[in-house]
Amino acid sequence: MKHFKGRTVVITGAASGIGLALARRAAGLGMKLMLADIEAPRLDAAVATLGLPPERVLTQVGDLSLEATVAALADAAFERFGAVHLLCNNAGVALTRLVRETSRADWEWVLGANLWSTIHGINHFLPRMAAQADASHIVNTASAAGLLSTPASAAYNVSKHGIVTLSETLYHELRAEGSRVGVSVLCPAWVKTGINAALRNRPARYGATSAAGELSRAHEARIASALEAGRLSADDMADAVFAAVAEERFYVIPHRRINEALRVRFDDILAARNPSPLW
Helix, strand or coil: CCCCCCCEEEEECCCCHHHHHHHHHHHHCCCEEEEEECCHHHHHHHHHHHCCCHHHEEEEECCCCCHHHHHHHHHHHHHHHCCCCEEEECCCCCCCECHHHCCHHHHHHHHHHHHHHHHHHHHHHHHHHHCCCCCEEEEEECCHHHCCCCCCEHHHHHHHHHHHHHHHHHHHHHHHCCCCEEEEEECCCCCCCCHHHHHHHCCHHHCCCCCCCHHHHHHHHHHHHHHHCCCCCHHHHHHHHHHHHHHCCCEECCCHHHHHHHHHHHHHHHHCCCCCCCC
């Protein structure tokens, strides 16, 4: 997908962080925007910052872990704009807990918001995108946690590993059938996005999050510090995504400093040895 002006992008998790940065980049390129998020006030505020005329932007508030929400999002996007050229499955949450402290409700919340929202997005947008005459592209936001396995982040890691393998599988399938739909997977590391405050959006049906023990709290503090110190911004992630889409490049890994950790991990796998410490 080489051209963006006048084309339509759908972005989930668009009210803040990487989603909002993607929206800003798309608006600057002259695209029409369909933006979705679970937070109504933040989504309204985000749209106000874009300064777009009403005919170029449409919003939807809802829980994207629910298939009905994503189905309605797809219907609204195609009804309003007639086509969708770029789908950014970007909505996501994070939870820092040891495996033994992660409740079933915690698992369901994180997997729903991260992995199932992406699955729903593909299921409800891909058939119509594939039927379009124009080339189109799907970008799934995973994480460096989809390539590595950091302690105290099991639910998040599993959801992001799932997004990576889902994206790779989809890429192979679409390439084999000669589809004009491209696929990319974004795997950022530490970016100051507010994802560590995701509990504010935990739906009531999951109840309260599980209690964090001393070690989980120590990992929470470490992760918060790393996010705060992140050298690359959400805008850097958006730039990397649009460059990858234009180049039809699958892997989008802006934080190249994780290369050594990736090499060690795959060397461990190839040598059938126990996993090396990550730090």
